[in-house]
Amino acid sequence: xxxxxxxxxxxxxxxxxxxxxxxxxxxxxxxxxxxxxxxxxxxxxxxxxxxxxxxxxxxxxxxxxxxxxxxxxxxxxxxxxxxxxxxxxxxxxxxxxxxxxxxxxxxxxxxxxxxxxxxxxxxxxxxxxxxxxxxxxxxxxxxxxxxxxxxxxxxxxxxxxxxxxxxxxxxxxxxxxxxxxxxxxxxxxxxxxxxxxxxxxxxxxxxxxxxxxxxxxxxxxxxxxxxxxxxxxxxxxxxxxxxxxxxxxxxxxxxxxxxxxxxxxxxxxxxxxxxxxxxxxxxxxxxxxxxxxxxxxxxxxxxxxxxxxxxxxxxxxxxxxxxxxxxxxxxxxxxxxxxxxxxxxxxxxxxxxxxxxxx
Amino acid sequence: xxxxxxxxxxxxxxxxxxxxxxxxxxxxxxxxxxxxxxxxxxxxxxxxxxxxxxxxxxxxxxxxxxxxxxxxxxxxxxxxxxxxxxxxxxxxxxxxxxxxxxxxxxxxxxxxxxxxxxxxxxxxxxxxxxxxxxxxxxxxxxxxxxxxxxxxxxxxxxxxxxxxxxxxxxxxxxxxxxxxxxxxxxxxxxxxxxxxxxxxxxxxxxxxxxxxxxxxxxxxxxxxxxxxxxxxxxxxxxxxxxxxxxxxxxxxxxxxxxxxxxxxxxxxxxxxxxxxxxxxxxxxxxxxxxxxxxxxxxxxxxxxxxxxxxxxxxxxxxxxxxxxxxxxxx
Numbered sequence: 001x002x003x004x005x006x007x008x009x010x011x012x013x014x015x016x017x018x019x020x021x022x023x024x025x026x027x028x029x030x031x032x033x034x035x036x037x038x039x040x041x042x043x044x045x046x047x048x049x050x051x052x053x054x055x056x057x058x059x060x061x062x063x064x065x066x067x068x069x070x071x072x073x074x075x076x077x078x079x080x081x082x083x084x085x086x087x088x089x090x091x092x093x094x095x096x097x098x099x100x101x102x103x104x105x106x107x108x109x110x111x112x113x114x115x116x117x118x119x120x121x122x123x124x125x126x127x128x129x130x131x132x133x134x135x136x137x138x139x140x141x142x143x144x145x146x147x148x149x150x151x152x153x154x155x156x157x158x159x160x161x162x163x164x165x166x167x168x169x170x171x172x173x174x175x176x177x178x179x180x181x182x183x184x185x186x187x188x189x190x191x192x193x194x195x196x197x198x199x200x201x202x203x204x205x206x207x208x209x210x211x212x213x214x215x216x217x218x219x220x221x222x223x224x225x226x227x228x229x230x231x232x233x234x235x236x237x238x239x240x241x242x243x244x245x246x247x248x249x250x251x252x253x254x255x256x257x258x259x260x261x262x263x264x265x266x267x268x269x270x271x272x273x274x275x276x277x278x279x280x281x282x283x284x285x286x287x288x289x290x291x292x293x294x295x296x297x298x299x300x301x302x303x304x305x306x307x308x309x310x311x312x313x314x315x316x317x318x319x320x321x322x323x324x325x326x327x328x329x330x331x332x333x334x335x336x337x338x339x340x341x342x343x344x345x346x347x348x349x350x351x352x353x354x355x356x357x358x359x
Numbered sequence: 360x361x362x363x364x365x366x367x368x369x370x371x372x373x374x375x376x377x378x379x380x381x382x383x384x385x386x387x388x389x390x391x392x393x394x395x396x397x398x399x400x401x402x403x404x405x406x407x408x409x410x411x412x413x414x415x416x417x418x419x420x421x422x423x424x425x426x427x428x429x430x431x432x433x434x435x436x437x438x439x440x441x442x443x444x445x446x447x448x449x450x451x452x453x454x455x456x457x458x459x460x461x462x463x464x465x466x467x468x469x470x471x472x473x474x475x476x477x478x479x480x481x482x483x484x485x486x487x488x489x490x491x492x493x494x495x496x497x498x499x500x501x502x503x504x505x506x507x508x509x510x511x512x513x514x515x516x517x518x519x520x521x522x523x524x525x526x527x528x529x530x531x532x533x534x535x536x537x538x539x540x541x542x543x544x545x546x547x548x549x550x551x552x553x554x555x556x557x558x559x560x561x562x563x564x565x566x567x568x569x570x571x572x573x574x575x576x577x578x579x580x581x582x583x584x585x586x587x588x589x590x591x592x593x594x595x596x597x598x599x600x601x602x603x604x605x606x607x608x609x610x611x612x613x614x615x616x617x618x619x620x621x622x623x624x625x626x627x628x629x630x631x632x633x634x635x636x637x638x639x640x641x642x643x644x645x646x647x648x649x650x651x652x653x654x655x656x657x658x659x660x661x662x663x664x665x666x667x668x669x670x671x672x673x674x675x676x677x678x679x680x681x682x683x684x685x686x687x688x689x
Contacts (some may be wrong), residue, residue: 011392014636051633058425058635060579104393104635155394183376234420234427236631240433241405242420245457256434261389278416285411285434 012237013037017050017103020077020097026125026156029093029255030068030080038105039076042067044135045228045265048078048105049236052088062261064132064236066228067106067203081130082160091342107236108264111203111226113134117143118200121193122168123186123214124150125206127159131228136167137202143292145169150190151210155180170197187213194221204228204268208276215268225268231259246272255284283330362649363656364642366400367549368483369523370599373455373624376613377655380605380628381406381459381485381527382431386445387452396623397453399642401503403626404445406487407469411437414610418635421560426579426607427629428558430572433461433490438471442478453551455482459527460514464491469513470630476519482582483523485603486547503530515546525603527551528589530582535589551594551626553586563676566686570670579629583607587593587620594621594662609637611644618657619664637645 017033024030046322049062065080084093095101114120114137120139122132129349138144148150151174155161158180164171173181182189187210193199193272199221203213205228206219213290218225238261247257248270272280279286280336378401384390387402414434421428421522435441441458442577450458458481460471468486475481488507491497499532500506507526515524526542528535530553539550555576560569568574586606594602605624607629614625625645632636654660 013392014634058444058580059418059422060425060427060629061422062633102634116362232418232420234422234429235635237635238427239383239405240430240632241414242417242418243418244414244434245420253566276417279413283413285413285436287413289411289413 010041012105013041013108014102014104016076017101017288019097019101020074020201021095021097022095025081025159027154028081028083028157028159029089030079030081031095032077033101034074035078035103036074036076037077038067038103039070039072040071042078043104043110045111045131046106046108046137047131047236047264048080048103048107050092050104051102052091059088059091061088062102062104062236063072063092064107064233066128066264067134068130068282069134078103081127083127084137085287096315104236109262110152110302111140111228114144114201115142117145119145119147119198120145121149121162121315122201122208123149123190123202123204124159124212125186126152126157128206128210128228128230129159129164131205132203133160133163133167145197145201147171147205147356149174149186149193151175151181151186151189151206153177153185171240186210187217190214190217191221192224194218199223202226202268206230209270211268212273215273216270226265227268228269229243229259229266229271230264233260236260246275246278246283246326248272253284254280254282279283324352362654363658364644364646364649366657367601368401368457368525368603370521370665371482371523373482375400375622376618376622377638377645378457378603378624378626379631379638380626381676382429383628383631385390386441387449387456388445389675390631390635390638391452394639396449397455399454399638401455401457401482403451403457403485404441404449405435405460406433406459407438407441407471407521408433408435408461409438411435411440418569418571420428420561420576421556421569421575423558423577423579425558425581426577428560428570428575428577429555429631430570434582438474444471445479446478450480456480456524457483459485459487461487461538463488463490465494465509465513468510469517472516472518472524473515473609476517481522481618483525484514484518485525485527485550487508487527487554489527489529490668492546492667498532499529501538507538508541508545509548511542511545524547525549525551525601527554528593530552530585530589530606531557536592537627537641539593539597539600543597543600549602549603550597551588551595551605553582553606556582556585578607580607580609580613583613585629587616590617590620590622591664594610594665598662598665608641609633611641611646611648614641614645615648615660616660621662621665623658623661 003292006356017035018031022031069079071077082088133168142162146172148168149172152158153176174184181226202225211227215225233241233244364375366373377399381403382405386404387396434649461469488500512557555578558577562569590604599645602622603624604617605626609630
């Protein structure tokens with residue numbers, strides 16, 4: 001896709017994934033599948049989608065979930081976290097070992113990782129933290145210091161609190177009811193943690209309001225944010241155009257880009273958070289939009305152009321790179337009312353309203 | 360397999376009758392990761408407009424029983440980007456490109472047809488007349504026979520003579536046959552049916568419409584019976600007009616149902632969201648369904664359901680070729 005035609009090696013695959021385990025993890029479920037092609041291609045931040053309900057299912061839309069972890073066992077396994085709060089995710093929660101799912105992945109742009117060993121703060125809300133642990137491993141491999149700031153409504157909804165405390169240099173937990181860590185929400189503690197950890201880069205995955213606030217606060221400290229967003233999506237592969245949000249490209253032009261293929265990871269400062277759910281008047285192709293003099297009119301499609309470029313693969317220099325599916329975001333789909341969710345790791349998935357990350 | 364699956368799109372011959380439905384496959388590039396787009400009959404592109412278009416606000420989609428509502432608003436980069444990037448890509452992959460066009464005025468449709476005619480490699484044009492007519496209080500062209508005919512006449516007039524023009528009809532009309540006749544009289548080489556049905560969902564938690572655009576197009580298996588009915592009625596009235604059938608096709612048997620109703624070709628839409636390799640799977644399944652019935656040529660069964668009498672002969676053949684397990688019978 002945006003990378004041209006070389007997708008054969010790095011692009012997603014559609015496979016029959018065999019369920020290995022489905023287990024409860026506090027308020028959530030964790031499903032492990034044997035899906036060799038998906039595991040082999042995975043990079044932290046990417047997501048997968050699975051069809052739900054079987055071949056005759058009346059639930060037509062695939063559910064998207066951030067990939068939590070992959071392992072080489074059995075030829076390649078993938079694990080994702082979900083909240084069984086809609087008909088699709090409840091169906092998933094009822095799967096048993098050896099059941100087969102139609103799985104597609106890995107999808108979306110991964111978290112870009114810095115070239116240099118910098119201090120990274122990983123911020124997660126609800127089960128939006130799910131994709132952050134694979135990222136943490138990759139960052140540590142590069143010599144980065146990894147700190148965690150995780151939060152949720154209650155202690156049983158902070159996914160990975162134990163792992164964060166065990167593996168993070170600093171690990172701060174917040175809960176709205178005070179049942180774990182300090183009472184409040186993650187952004188209450190963000191400034192303090194940034195100060196204590198001498199953070200250079202922030203990676204965030206969780207509910208959209210959290211991502212927005214993290215981006216706003218990070219700007220005060222002049223820190224780059226890589227945010228994995230959560231938008232309702234129907235296809236997860238870039239054809240349905242439902243998961244779009246306004247993103248400013250490197251050329252300064254705002255485009256309605258697809259969070260499934262141009263994200264789910266974006267630079268926080270390139271997302272027009274306050275305009276999500278609208279078509280900004282100056283967005284490429286908005287009613288009355290005209291190319292500014294001297295600027296090429298041919299915008300890319302939603303895909304490739306500016307916005308994507310922004311994310312660029314890679315990570316040169318720090319976190320600016322391309323983003324992937326936020327842990328949270330993508331996945332969510334199962335909304336009871338029909339919202340499909342994005343993989344954001346969180347939850348978006350089966351909730352009746354906006355998919356949330358468990359917040 | 361031995362079945363002759365060749366199908367005709369107007370005077371153009373395609374290797375098989377399975378197409379993508381407009382709006383469900385982009386311009387083929389994303390699907391190519393999961394299936395060989397040159398194997399299906401043709402890729403019908405997402406509707407292309409003259410200029411870039413940002414579409415509607417989100418939420419744009421709601422899952423509904425057996426289908427979904429969408430309110431995308433024709434987001435796309437416009438004809439220039441399409442001709443520069445998407446069409447050449449499709450052709451480089453050996454795919455056949457049926458280009459869907461959409462406009463707000465009759466002239467825009469005509470202009471798009473002319474632009475496509477200047478480009479090499481367009482297999483056919485599908486005219487998405489389910490767009491609001493900006494010159495007529497936003498009334499959808501497809502709901503009015505005169506407006507539909509005006510668009511088709513403009514497109515047929517400016518499209519190269521050897522590019523077939525198909526009109527895509529909306530089921531949201533009192534009499535689809537009337538619109539079909541008007542389009543054919545205006546020069547349409549064939550008809551695509553059906554577009555989505557207008558629907559709506561309300562979130563009972565927020566107590567507000569789910570879609571930002573309030574209403575949206577209903578698609579998916581839930582609408583298949585409507586598609587079968589529309590294809591049937593038009594085939595009955597206009598037996599010689601080629602039809603691309605679409606609406607909720609999920610399996611080879613579903614495709615066969617539309618073919619029996621009178622569609623010579625079948626497009627797969629929303630099912631692609633459920634299964635990104637659906638087109639090649641449905642093609643294989645259709646081939647198997649035909650083989651199981653001892654049918655040598657696809658063209659033998661197009662519109663077959665309209666023939667009087669029982670289908671005992673075919674039924675016996677089916678029983679013979681099946682393994683005998685009830686599960687093998689459709």
